[in-house]
Amino acid sequence: MIQLTGFFKSNYSTINDLQFYFDGFETECSSTEFYSIQLTGFFKSNYSTINDLQFYFDGFETECSNTGYRSECKDNQKLLNATADHDDFIAKLTSIRTSRNTAFIDDLIKKYASIVGNAITGPLPCGRRRVGVRPNNMLPLSKGRLVLRSANPDDHPKLITNYLDNEHDAKVLLQGVRIAQRIMLSESLKKYDVQLVFMTSPSCAGYTKDSDDYWLCIIRQFTLAENHPTGTCKMGPASDPEAVVDDQLLVHGVENVRVADASVFPTQLNCNPISVVIMTAEKCAQMVLDKNKV
Secondary structure (H helix, E strand, C coil): CCCEEEECCCCCCCHHHHHHHHHHCCCHHHCCCCCCCEEEEEECCCCCCCCCEEEEEECCECCCCCCCCCCCCCCCCCCECCHHHHHHHHHHHHHCCCCCCHHHHHHHHHHHHCCCCCECCCCCCCCCCEEEEEEEECCCCCCCEEECCCCCCCCCCEEECCCCCCHHHHHHHHHHHHHHHHHHCCHHHHHHCCEEECCCCHHHCCCCCCCHHHHHHHHHHHCCCCCCCCCCCCECCCCCCCCCECCCCEECCCCCCECCCHHHCCCCCCCCCHHHHHHHHHHHHHHHHHHCCC
16 A cells, blocks of 8 residues: 545635534544545556455545634745734634633633744645545555464564565556546546645655656555455465365364454455455354254
């Protein structure tokens, strides 16, 4: 998974957001690291006959202002915190004080008393909204390994990920980057004045920005794991040296031990696996019941 970022038109972060948050917990202030809204879509790269790319389109990520004053969040401007602006701000804070937030509001008022009249120095952080687009390679060819660290059962095993060990995986993500760029710069989104933000790394400084080599370098620097790892207890016959469980989910060579989760999948799914995990668990439960019928 590699993230691309785009900035949208202005977002004026004012005390109104805080008021809406206190009133209903339904504004950008209530967003978490999981984002307030997330959309997803599936695409096919040139390297696959089925969908092998899943895109996550993250909702607006709030860019907070330095002061909360209305006058601060103006594109490419540096404005003074005028006394009138400050007084309006304090009045708004005072109006939303309740028994639940008195200490919080009073602390804010005290802090803002010390900055009235000071110049805002920039660049201003609150000029535009930001969204993230994350292409995810669902069918990687690189394979990791889970091995014992020692003969001590209390020692955690070693997880050797081998991410992007196969060049194919980086090329799929590169196509994902290009698809994401086409979406963000599409005619439909022009009215939102989308501006792409290029990731940077000292290791990639020698490449021409936005070239394939540049993005392949960025991909190797910044790609992270997504959710849904699978396959560490592969299902297969006892003759398969990589297989851990049989078609009854029983561990080879161990009596009455079954595994029923995403680790038994012999190959990676090109979708969110929750439905298949539930199906596997239901099937396992039924097999246990059938075996123990009186």
